[in-house]
Amino acid sequence: MRDVAILVDGGFYLKRYKKQIDVKQVAKGLLTHCLKHIHNQSENNDRHITEPERLYRIFFYDCPPITKKSHHPITKKAVDFKKSKTALLRQDLHNQLRKTRNVALRLGFLDEKNARWTLKNPERFKDLISGKITHTDIIESDVIYHAQQKSVDMKIGLDIASMAYKKQVNKIILISGDSDFVPAAKLARREGIEFILDSMNAPIKPDLQEHIDGLNTTLSK
Incomplete structure (x- = not known):
């Protein structure tokens, strides 16, 4: 049995995911998207998969929403970001994921x-x-x-390195499109970990393509 960890760049995922109607739907869509990556030998026809897989954990990396107030430069109206639709969805999604089995929420912060x-x-x-x-x-x-994200990329890189060195998983799937993860991908592969990228149909740079074992998405075009 091969253990598979799925790491999700939350900001990237939410930009690419088009069905943000409510939090429950977003959370359900995320789980469905991730679990489609787990291959069961009885239902899999890929000759490269020699044994069934099981989910180790889904890691979701994101930042809490902005909480400050400002004035819009065009309308001059006061804006309370904490009460915005985006902030409320983010807060509710984080709370939903905290309660979801086999999901770990990793939060950075916004500058x-x-x-x-x-x-x-x-x-x-x-x-x-x-x-x-x-x-x-x-x-x-x-x-x-x-506002610039802080600590998110570092947390992803550290988790990849930790799982690779400790041999906690056989395979890592990263849902992102960022070339900043090339060093972490190279490290994981050197440690014998299969590294798959899911860019959700977004184009990726050649240097990222070079240092992964496969490019695959479960997202419909």
Whole structure:
């Protein structure tokens, strides 16, 4: 029996997952997505799978939502991020995952001190810089409040290294599309761990493709 750990970059997953109607649906969709990666010998036709697999644990990495208040640069209205739809969904999802069997929630934090309003669409920014549009053309939906994630990538890398060195699993599946995980993937493979990437149909960089054992997603296009 091969033990499989599934590591989910939460921010990446939620951006790619299109059915964010309610927390229960998101949590159920996450579990369904992950468990489809676990191969049962009796139902599997892949010749490369020589023995059945079982789930070791699902690790979900994310950050608590922003809790501060600010004023929207376009409308000048006060915004309480703690009460936003995104924040409430995130909080409820984290609570739901805490109660879910075989799921470990790993939380980093958002750098609220250096958070700022920025344009959501890079193309919109290029148009502004090139003079195709002016600041008066920017509307409310063009801007978002952005805070950099901290500690999430480090926690993913440390967990990969720990499981690899301790031989806790035979296979690691990473749901992400970030090339920052190349060193961790290389380490796991050197330790004899099969490393599969699920980029949820997002394109990945060649250096990441080079250092994984396979690219596979259970997400329908």
